Every structure is written in C-alpha cells, then in structure tokens.
Amino acid sequence: MRWSKGATEGQILAGGNGAGSGSHQLNEPIGLSFDRHGNLFVADYYNHRIQ
Template identity: 70%
Template sequence: AGGQGEGNGLTQLPCPLGLVVDQLGTIYVTDDGNHRIMRWPKGATQGSVIVGGNGGGGQSNQLNGPVGLSFDRHDCDHCEENTDWVLASEPLSHSFQTVKLTHHLLWTVDTNQ
C-alpha cells in the first residue's frame, strides 16, 4: 500500500496514520493527508477510496484528518478523526455510514487474543 510518493492517487498515501488488516488480508489505511480511508484487498496493486477523499470537512461525505481505525469483534470498523464525524461500517457487506457526534473521545479495546 502506498510507496508511490506523495499525492492523491490510488497508489499514494501522503500521511498514513492508522492501519488495520482484516481476517481476509485486506488492508485498510487512514490517509490523513487526503482525508480518506483506503482499502487494498490482498494482492491488489492499487487501493480504493471507501470513504472521504472529498477534501477535509465536516460534511457526511468528508473526513477531516482521520487518525485512527479499528475493527471490533463483529468486523465493524470505527474511525477517529479531527471533527465530530465518525465512520461506522460493515466491511464485509461494503456498507458505510457516518455518524455525527459531539464532544467525543473514541477508545477501542480488542479482547480477542
């Protein structure tokens, strides 16, 4: 994932801050520099934007500096960013939504060992 210098292309990650690999080997990366979350299925040569990528902001189709990403035991992912929007999704069904929160702090704990 990445490795092609800075930019907003599907092979570029100017500021990756969060990374998760799911049970199928798919890589998910928060790309702070492009205000997006990228997905690379196992063996892919380029990623796809699964949310964001429309500039930084507080609209439901935007992220603003996503900094973290985690999956819970139900394979739902959660993204922490610098605004009041948080991404919640079902990666296996490819269904995504953003949720408006106010004054939040996101913590995740993995109890699977």
C-alpha cells in the same frame, strides 16, 4: 504491497510513488487495520480516505 501465496516478490498497490493525492499514493498514513480475511486498510490523513 501485496504478496501472493508462493510469490517471490511483492506488488506495490499504494504508496510507492511518493506522497500525493493520486489513487496509488498515500499522504500521511496514520493508521493500519486488518479485516478477518487478512486485507490491510490504511487510514490516510491528508487525503481523507481509507485505502
């Protein structure tokens, strides 16, 4: 989910279409981290990737 400054609604970037292996899907997210710029990273266990 991305919330732009001043927006009244967020935009779904990943995980909004159910579990799966598509680039827009998550499958067992197990960890979250933010970088120094406020970007969120999600560790996706079954897809073996960080989004």
